[in-house]
Amino acid sequence: MTAVKDVTRRPIGHFAERSIAGLVAVIGAGAAFGLLLLLVRFRWSPLQQADHELAEWFNSLVAPHHALVTVLQAVTDLGGRPILIWLVAIPAIGLLIRRQPRLAVYLIVTGVGGLILDPSLKALVGRLRPVVDVPVASAPGNSFPSGHALGSIVAYGALLLVFLPAMAPRWRKPAIVGVGVLVVLIGLTRISLGVHFVSDVLGAWLLGAAWLGVTAYAFRLWRRERGKPVPPLTEGLEPEAGHDISIAPAEERVLAHPRSAVAELLVGWVLVFGALYGFGMFVSYHAKGTFFATLDTEVPRWFADRRTDVLTDVSWWWSKFGDTHAILLISLVFCPLVLAVWRRWRPVLFVVLAMVGELTLFLASAHVVGRPRPPVENLDGQMPTSSFPSGHIAATICVWLAMTLIVFPRTDRWWRWIFVALAVIMPAGVATSRMYRGMHHPTDFMGAILLSALWIGLLYFVIRPNADLAEGNQPAIESEDVDTLDDELARAGRPD
Structure with missing residues (x-):
């Protein structure tokens, strides 16, 4: 006692x-x-x-x-x-x-x-x-x-x-x-x-x-x-x-073959940059007399002729949704919640690489193309980068498309369609505001779409952010099933 x-x-x-x-x-x-x-x-x-x-x-x-x-x-x-x-x-x-x-x-x-x-x-x-x-x-x-x-x-x-x-x-x-x-x-x-x-x-x-x-x-x-x-x-x-x-207790390895994934992403990055460079140089310096030249001339003037104080204020705020601070804030909220809900690092890696790749591709292509801003009043003043492609638009497309590709297949709730809607509305709003403010040509918007589509597509193929869903759908034999199977085999071996 x-x-x-x-x-x-x-x-x-x-x-x-x-x-x-x-x-x-x-x-x-x-x-x-x-x-x-x-x-x-x-x-x-x-x-x-x-x-x-x-x-x-x-x-x-x-x-x-x-x-x-x-x-x-x-x-x-x-x-x-x-x-x-x-x-x-x-x-x-x-x-x-x-x-x-x-x-x-x-x-x-x-x-x-x-x-x-x-x-x-x-x-x-x-x-x-x-x-x-x-x-x-x-x-x-x-x-x-x-x-x-x-x-x-x-x-x-x-x-x-x-x-x-x-x-x-x-x-x-x-x-x-x-x-x-x-x-x-x-x-x-x-x-x-x-x-x-x-x-x-x-x-x-x-x-x-x-x-x-x-x-x-x-x-x-x-x-x-x-x-x-x-x-x-x-x-x-x-x-x-x-x-x-624990952040991801059930995940043993983020990527099955990390070295090959890195090699594929590096090669893919170079190819995407090449496509951006080719398209950017064409629309910037070699598209005279084409539909692209007409579009880049008339659309900025059309927006400039229709500016009002109210629309200018709205465009300023909507343009902010695509700047670095807003995109970073969205990512810093979304990624921890993904870890909390699904306990997987791979979707987070997908979003992080989407933003890192977008930023590096934008900076590299903007530097080599060196396109001037549209020949109208630029409401945001002098910018440190050139016009092609639009970094605001590309970042907005990448972050919302990446989040939609992660959320949509992981739930059947109605609110997944909100992500689909935002993946369309947010880039369209940012693109309209950037062109309204005289900061980008329509083909800069096209360049942002090209960048986002190629880079996100490459990442989705290499990273496979929803691979755990496919693994979870594979039937697993539990210990109780094994015991049941053994009993059935034993009964099958007994004489009647």
Whole structure:
């Protein structure tokens, strides 16, 4: 009996020990933040002087090096609000799709809490941002605490706690170290760019650690109240959900023959580029007196003669649906949801290669063809690339066609037709707006269609994004079927 009692009490003892240690850490972080908050709020002179001296020192190191400033700005964007909202929202939706509502709620509550703490404390403290000799960046609002530093430790920390069980044990410690390094780098970039004091970042880290600890502790208490074991945080919040939240647990290999696929794509890319080059050079410089020349002359003039303020505004907004930011946003939403629903990397690879191939083909062909813009007023001004082919239109066709080719065969629900409709409406709208704004000829639109059709067709042949559907349709013999088959054979061998 004593041994049984010891076994039953052991989890309780471990939980109590970990809980006390965790509470001490959380309380310590909270107390340290409270002290720092008071020192900043009442402008303690030694802290103020140290902050300003360090701000000037970092500025003197960074300001002369423009390349370093570019790198720092790229890293600091990883802690920006748009990225953090995406990092919390998309995984939360994926967790709901995977039927993990508790983890989704934890992620949302933790992330939203971080977003609320930042502006409210900044308004409470009202600290101005640093003023340095050579400003290299700017940021709106007050300074304490750093929103980037606070948001990054909360968002990346919460994601780590949620998805640790989906990682192999050998990758968990490197993941923890990697997240820690990323959070530190984001905080340092805020200081180096001169938009935050050192104490702003330290305060954000302390507050973020305290908030992350409180929410993790609450989640662990919830597990304990329901009689579930409470493992150490190095195993994640819910270890038993590891298989369900794994990105693609049933996929052994993305491509059966990756080397041959790479070779086929490289050869295909060259052939598609050749077709674009030939068509682009013809319509740009050798089509005088043909239907193409008439079309490229009359259509831009027709649109230019019918411009109105309302149509110009509409064309500006619709044109934005085809720019790099919009296409990237669509892809960053679609690809994680594909992983959440179908648990396959191959469709994601199909979309990624569609966009990478489109971009490289567009840039290469635009450079070698070098076609001028239509001879009407260009409402978007001078562009860094030439007219042929239209990058906006090609990117819009590729992203919506790729998504439609993935979604349509994978469901029989009515909403799959929405993707078909958008694959037609979105490119048509972007093409109309680009020609209306005097940025492209009709044959630039044709070039975008040629690029998209050839590249997406090649990718579909090589990648086969829906190959798992064909594999799933093949009948498999389960163990129960094997037992039944053995019984039937045994009966067949017995004499009557």
